Amino acid sequence: MQDIFGLPVQTLMTVLLALFLVGAAIIGVLALRNTVMFKMGVRNVPRRRAQTALIVLGLMLATLLFSASFTTGDTLVHSNRVRALSTLGEVDIQVQSTRGAASQLDQLLGPGGRAAVYFDQTLVDRVRRALENDAEVEGVAPLVSESAPVLAPYSRLSEPQVSLLGVDAGSQAGFDRLKQADGAELSVRSLADGQVYISETLATEIGLRVGDKAQVFLSEKPTLVTVRGIYSEGGVPAAENSLVMPLERMQALTGNVGRINSVLITHRGDEIEGAEHTDGTLAALQPLLRGSGLEASPVKRDALERADREGGGFADIFTLFGGFSIAAGVLLIFLIFVMLAAERKRELGIARGVGMQRRHLVRMFTFEGAVYSLLAAAVGSVLGVAVGWLMVRVITAAFAQFNQEIVFDFQWSSLVIAYTLGMVITFAVVVVSSWRASRLNIVRAIRDIPEPRTSRRTWKGLLGTAALLLIGALLTVSGLSATSIALFMLGTSLLVIGAALLVRRLGVPDRVAFTVAGVTLLVWWLLPNSVSDAILPASLDDTGGIEMFFISGIMIVIAAVWTVIYNSDLLLRLIVALFGRVRGLPPVLKTSVSYPMQNRFRTGMTLAMISLVMFTLVVMSFITNAFAGIWDDTHRWSGGFDIRASTSYTNPVPDMTAALRTVDGLKPGDIVAVGSFSSAPVKAKAAGTDGEPANLNINAADDAYTDVVSYAFGSRAAAYKSDRAVWQALKSEDGTAVVSAITVPAKVNQEFGEQPPPVRLSGFFREDPIVPENTYIEAQDPRIGRVQRLRVIGVLDDVALSTGDVLVSQPTLEGLIQAPVPAESYFYKLRPGVDAVAATRALEAGFLANGMQAESIREEIDTFAGTNTMINTLLQGFMGLGLIVGIAALGVIAARAVVERRQQIGVLRAMGFQRSQVQLSFLLESSFVALLGIAIGIALGLGLSRNVIGGFAEQFPGVRYEIPWLQLLVLAGLAYLSSLLTTYLPARQASRIHPAEALRFE
Amino acid sequence: MSGHALVCTQPLAIIAEQGGIVLGVGRREKNAVAQPQATTEQMMDQPIIVAKDVEKVYDTGKVRVHALRGVSLTITRGEMVAIMGPSGCGKTTLLNVLSGLDEVSAGTIVLDGRPMESMSDKQRTRFRAEKMGFIFQSYNLMPVLSAVENVELPLLVAGSKSRDARKRALETLALVGLADQANQRPAELSGGQQQRVTIARALVNHPALVWADEPTGALDSETSGDIMDLLSRLNREYEQTFVLVTHDPSVAARGDRTIFMRDGAIESDRPNQRPTGA
Structure with a gap:
């Protein structure tokens, strides 16, 4: 691809590589200057291999999504290029009449009209002379090309648009040679009168073999030709269905003896490199062609640019739709490091106790994180290529009916970008979480005492709230003035969040402040179209694009998770009331729902990840389902x-x-x-x-x-x-x-x-x-x-x-x-x-x-419907990769919980919890978070889909809002089962903990 | 601070009496409290724990540690026995194997007439749920549960109905002087208060056997004294058998007898002169 996120690949790669190298250099210098810190930090990597593997798995997901998107884009760009090159071959520049449209029209209105676009063949020599000092030009050749139907009398099959090429046998240096499937060359010079070569595609399409006769309809009266040979490559510039004959014969057939309608120019280098010298040749030809009614077209460069644009567009779609999963992946990276910091809390507290500065802790943690990031980005970018390959297989199947050949490809530059992008994002999160981890109280860290709640009335907090309100106001105003509903909605949402933080400072309880804010945001973003059209300024109508899907998704998930987390106790009571009477369940239920509700941060992050991905999958299901109906009409x-x-x-x-x-x-x-x-x-x-x-x-x-x-x-x-x-x-x-x-x-x-x-x-x-x-x-x-x-x-x-x-x-x-x-x-x-x-x-x-x-x-x-459905399903599958993120988060939390709660498990076992109850407790805990996340995702998906589908319905009559129950059930079931599978091992591990062993850790 | 301190220094025995709460072996009814002595006398001579030639070896593959070397002892119902000895002598290991938390390498243990080796892990777990309570040095409360939820947990495990469990948990918390702190989480309680929640949790199920591993190890001497007063009183009034592992001679002195261990074996086993005014 030439562009990623609208930026040139080379620029993006240079910037990211620079960031990566600067980061690596800083880490390297710090490591050399703090070898003890470095050793302390990185020794954890090989020490706990299973945990390292889990961390790397979690960290790599964002990189994997980037890499898979880019690979898909590269493949489509490459396939488009292959297609473009197969029609142009070594031809880089084509000199033709400026009367392109006119000539077509002339041809359309009558055979005589064709003459208008032909010019004297001597131009070829003049072009050669103009370019003779240019070492980059490898060949100049005359050409007569026409398009006409060809009929195979024997098979009674015809092809309405066949490119007929009149080729000069003496000017083939630097250009493609006609080659048979076995690699043998076909010589134009050896063609006798009435003999032609035809392309393999044409031969297959209309059932022609060597020696067969064919009728060429250059006019109402067909010309009979004999197939002398069949080439599999070299018939350019032409479509797949082509026919080649000597130049003189073609000139005679079209009534243009001594005249041609194209001059072909090829540069040195391969088919793609040749396009690089285009500007030089065009400049050299300008004086010659000025005023001649002819123009030199950079056909190769144009075709490559078009291929890049179309392929890049496809990759953009995947990157955009994968945005939710990437966001969830970034949350997972943060969660992993927060949990890693929690695990190291005691160690970090002791380190501080023996005299280490905070910056030392940041470095120690950063060193460890850097190793994980390096590994994860490497694994993620390579696995992303594999995922991309699978996606390409699906795309190939989707486009099979259109005869679109898809050739798998990935560019090293894309791989480098995916790697460095993943690395830079991961590393940035590592540094932030390291800084957060370093801000610990030594005694509380050593004794593993929970951090007290911070004061609501700090100056920093006030400044933060003020800044949030100010940014919110600015975005709201600029949204109105720039007629951008995205900016407007984002601004108003920040105002709501800022207001919640402000009233909290004034003494309003957290639950009230955040619940009101969360519900307000939910209502605000999920307003039915009819209501929002009525209350929002008319200038903002229909100004939202695909980015609104992303922003609204993120906002409503934040709002919903916020609301749920701050009302978790009510939820807990409800669950206990509902299931508390099931025999044997109350003690298990009590512990399994209490832990996630107490660890609000972890639970909130995991809920956000799962609900974010579920939400996108649900909306995609709705869209696929809604559009399925329009094909019926x-x-x-x-x-x-x-x-x-x-x-x-x-x-x-x-x-x-x-x-x-x-x-x-x-x-x-x-x-x-x-x-x-x-x-x-x-x-x-x-x-x-x-x-x-x-x-x-x-x-x-x-x-x-x-x-x-x-x-x-x-x-x-x-x-x-x-x-x-x-x-x-x-x-x-x-x-x-x-x-x-x-x-x-x-x-x-x-x-x-x-x-x-x-x-x-x-x-x-x-x-x-x-x-x-x-x-x-x-x-x-x-x-x-x-x-x-x-x-x-x-x-x-x-x-x-x-x-x-x-x-x-x-x-x-x-x-x-x-x-x-x-x-x-x-x-x-x-x-x-x-x-x-x-x-x-x-x-x-x-x-x-x-x-x-x-x-x-x-x-x-x-x-068309089949292809559309397949592409939608592929998109859904790609977005579904994000589910791995949410499920991995549950696995990470469950594995961490087993370590953290070892003693508590011992106590429970001493108290009479059976092994199965311990296992059930862990599974229920994960189930609780997973099901809550799934439920939030589905509920939000249901809510937003109504608006999304409503919007589509205005544009595409026949689109209908129907709940795809089966798909939702399958999605929810898959997500839940996967989460159970992920937590099964840690849960089993917990149940196997021997009580005496666990209690010995006292 | 003052509220907590006041509660901590209140004589626990008085609180227990004010609470009028019933604790005892099995599921005795409230009106049975009036005549505990009759059953005490009948049951005092019955052994509740009989250990014979108990050995425990930890084999890490590289090292074999002989933690218990042929320990034999008998503890009768309603006794309060203290196990003392230097660090690493096998006190906690003995407590673990006696309570069924750990398995013996050799020897036999009979608890309440049932040989432990004949019981599966499931049966032993159920036995613990029905007959045992545990008190740990570092409390080991569930940090995510409130005091009352921690206390009611053993009842729920044993199959009590939620409403009954809550009622009894609150009564037991009142007995240990924490009625007002019932809804607070462990992190919001002082060390002494947390240990009293642990005691309430250990006793709420009316276990026949209470195992206490350094029950006052993390407490100051004054709170430690209060806790031991409470344990002594409960032991005396409700005939529960207490096995305490301790380093503290003053704690050991509150028991009926003290077993001294050294290098995995019992060095001495002698009765204490139990204080009468507690």
């Missing part, structure tokens, strides 16, 4: 059609309705309506905006389509009272257009590495119901530059995926292009009861010569 996704098909522009179907009558396998009446789209490349931009118009493939619907289509609109121009009215207007009012949702900005940007749309309207949001009156797109005929304004009258529903970015009527497009554009896409509405899959096959067979590719829309939706 085929009608909504299909716009009322059952089959979508496309034909080749080189051989369009002149009259589809008439042609359908001749298709075998379709009875009259099977197809009740056929709509069609014409498509044309134009230049376009939103009217009134600066900048150059971008290339846009504009679609034009015929009357049959607009009469039948049922896609809904998210926003409509005020004049149209219904969706149907908009469709009707598109048909009848010349110069109108409807646009896809993506062309209008959302109030909250939820794009992760997606390609921005070519046209982006402004002045309103896709959430707004009305399209402002003067919303226009300026569309330009790319050949002559003539501009036509298209009035935007509707923004389509998000699910209208087949309409393209801008849809107009066919007369409007003809007005723009000044020529009729043949239809290329067709939409078929079937009679109820007709098998869409069978009809699809019949259509493809019937329109073979037209290169028809047809898909059942229901099948497409199912594929």
Whole structure:
């Protein structure tokens, strides 16, 4: 990946490495100057190996999550790069006509139009001369490339879009060579007239073998060619389906003898290194190409950047959703060191007693922590790669149906970042907890007496409270002025917390102050959408993005845990009252619920971890469940059609309705309506905006389509009272257009590495119901530059995926292009009861010569739904890794409790507690915390999901709030069982403690 | 401070009488308090602990420590026996094996007519719950439970109903002078108060046998005297058998007899002249 968290990888890595090295240097110098402290600190590491293993396991989780996210991102970046490189190979720069869109349009409107983008082949020599002093340039080659359908007469299979490459056999130095699967090279020079090489993919797709004949439809009349060989690599720049022939033959076929339409340039180095010298070559070519109507495109660099952006976006999603688990992981690190400090309390007290300064204790503890951090970050980053590999397997399965090859990969830089990031976070927490541990009272530490409660009225406390209130006020005000609901909510929450601390100083009991604050925060963050819309300033509406999910999750978990912990005694009474009558349970229950409720800090931290992760899993379950429903509504996704098909522009179907009558396998009446789209490349931009118009493939619907289509609109121009009215207007009012949702900005940007749309309207949001009156797109005929304004009258529903970015009527497009554009896409509405899959096959067979590719829309939706569900499940699984954090916390606490309570266990055994009762007591204790955490998580998830799903429902009709009982039950059951398993061993260990042995520790 | 100090220095015997609380062997009813002497005489001669040739060896793999070397003794019901001796002589080990907290390497122990070696861990644990109470030098109270919750715990273990257990725990706390501190946690009590909670916990179940390992070891002499007054009185009035391990001759002197140990064996076993005015 090139960016992580929006920062360049190299910068991030440099900063983190610098921090790591500075930290390591400080530790090293301190260790050399304090060898005794160092030895005292690190001797604990090998001494208690089981405990060390547990600590390392706990500390590594945050690093593991980072590493797994980055590995996923690296893999997707790499896979995208592989895909990009497979189409470009060694080609780094491509010189072509600046009339890119125009040339496409020319080609579309007729074979003769192709000539416009061809130029004299002598340009190749001029380019060579311009670059001859550049040692980085390895090769310059002419190319003729076209796209056309290819038909295999024997198999009766066709491929509508095959890249045809005319390659100069004498200019192949530095470029990819055609190679067979066995590695043998194929020579273009040896091709006889009418012979071609084809790609392995094309051969497989349409069933061609060496020696077979194939028809190439560069015009209505096919050209017959013979397959001389099949290559598995080297046919670039082209898509997977490609065909290679000598340059001269291709020039002759296209009627462009002595002319080419591309000059290819390759640099030294491998496929990726070659892109690095792009700027130098572009600069050298600038004088030559100026005013020639040609431009040099950095195709390799652009493709790599796009690959990085898309892959990085995916990693960002995982890192963001893993944020809760990472937060829980950081809590666990803190908890582990707090408990380690508690364990060392006596030792630290004695150390202070014999004359050590506080700073010595900090160092001693830090040395030990540094060793754990080093180990944990190393284990975590490596295991993260393994987890990433597993995730990649799932992603591969999810995308298998789209022929997307996913190639596992991880970059050392990402591993270094994951390691140093984990290390830096862990180490920072170690230093803070070391400082906290050093602030002990010597006598209390040696005698293991609990610390007294601190005074409420210290100056430091007052300053802290004042600072909190001030920050809260500032955030609230800036949230309002910057129209950011996240800042506003965070600010108001800090004000509530500050107020609680303030009233506590004024003598209000802790329970009252913190309970009121906790409940207030819960109510504030869980306000139903309708209420919050009514009471919050309108400017803040819909300004929250995905970050609000994270912030609200953290805040409500803190509030809930706070409330529960400060009312633990009530809870305790309730539990004893409920279960106190069960035979044999009261004494066990008494101890098992008293311990966690007395150790508020530990319990609070563990509760926070478990509930945080459970909460996210519950919300994810709700989201997955809510969205599962939207796929069922085929009608909504299909716009009322059952089959979508496309034909080749080189051989369009002149009259589809008439042609359908001749298709075998379709009875009259099977197809009740056929709509069609014409498509044309134009230049376009939103009217009134600066900048150059971008290339846009504009679609034009015929009357049959607009009469039948049922896609809904998210926003409509005020004049149209219904969706149907908009469709009707598109048909009848010349110069109108409807646009896809993506062309209008959302109030909250939820794009992760997606390609921005070519046209982006402004002045309103896709959430707004009305399209402002003067919303226009300026569309330009790319050949002559003539501009036509298209009035935007509707923004389509998000699910209208087949309409393209801008849809107009066919007369409007003809007005723009000044020529009729043949239809290329067709939409078929079937009679109820007709098998869409069978009809699809019949259509493809019937329109073979037209290169028809047809898909059942229901099948497409199912594929899409399956992928979506798999990715959601993967996200949920990734977030579920956080559960390990919560469960590990329980294990750490239970293991620590066995050591801490050894004597007490002895007393209980002496008093008559059976072994099983001791074990049960520990298990119940963990169960109590685990179940409480699970319950809080589920309750909060239920609460917040209502709002989250409500928000989605506004955007995606069909999304419904339904409690996924089964999933919740499975989640809760898994979480609880795992926690039991984790605490089983310590509990068993506790039950095995011999009373006499335990009491000997007195 | 003053409140705690006042409570600590109050004569515990008076408090016990004011409380009008019943303690005794088994589950005697309140109206049975009036004639304890009759049962005392009948039972005094019955041995409650009989140990014969008890040996205890700790084998760490590298070192074998002979903690007890052929200890034999008999303690009769209602006796208060002190075990003394230098550190490491085997006092606590003897207490542990006699009470069934630890197992013997050789020899036999019969408690209340039941040979210990024939009892499983489960049976021994149940026996402890029903018949024994323990007092430790460092109190060993559950820090997370209040005084009354600590005291009621043995009753709950033995199967008493929560309400009954709470009632009896409060009565016993009143007996040891801690009625007002019932809801305080151990950390909020002084050392003497904590030891009295331990005593209340040891006695609340009316155990036949009370084991006390350095019961006054962590207390000042005045509080120590109060505690021993309380233990002597309870022993005298409710015929509970007390076995005390102590370093303190004045504590040992409060018992009926003192066993001196040295190097894992009994060096002497002689009756004490018990003070009468306690």
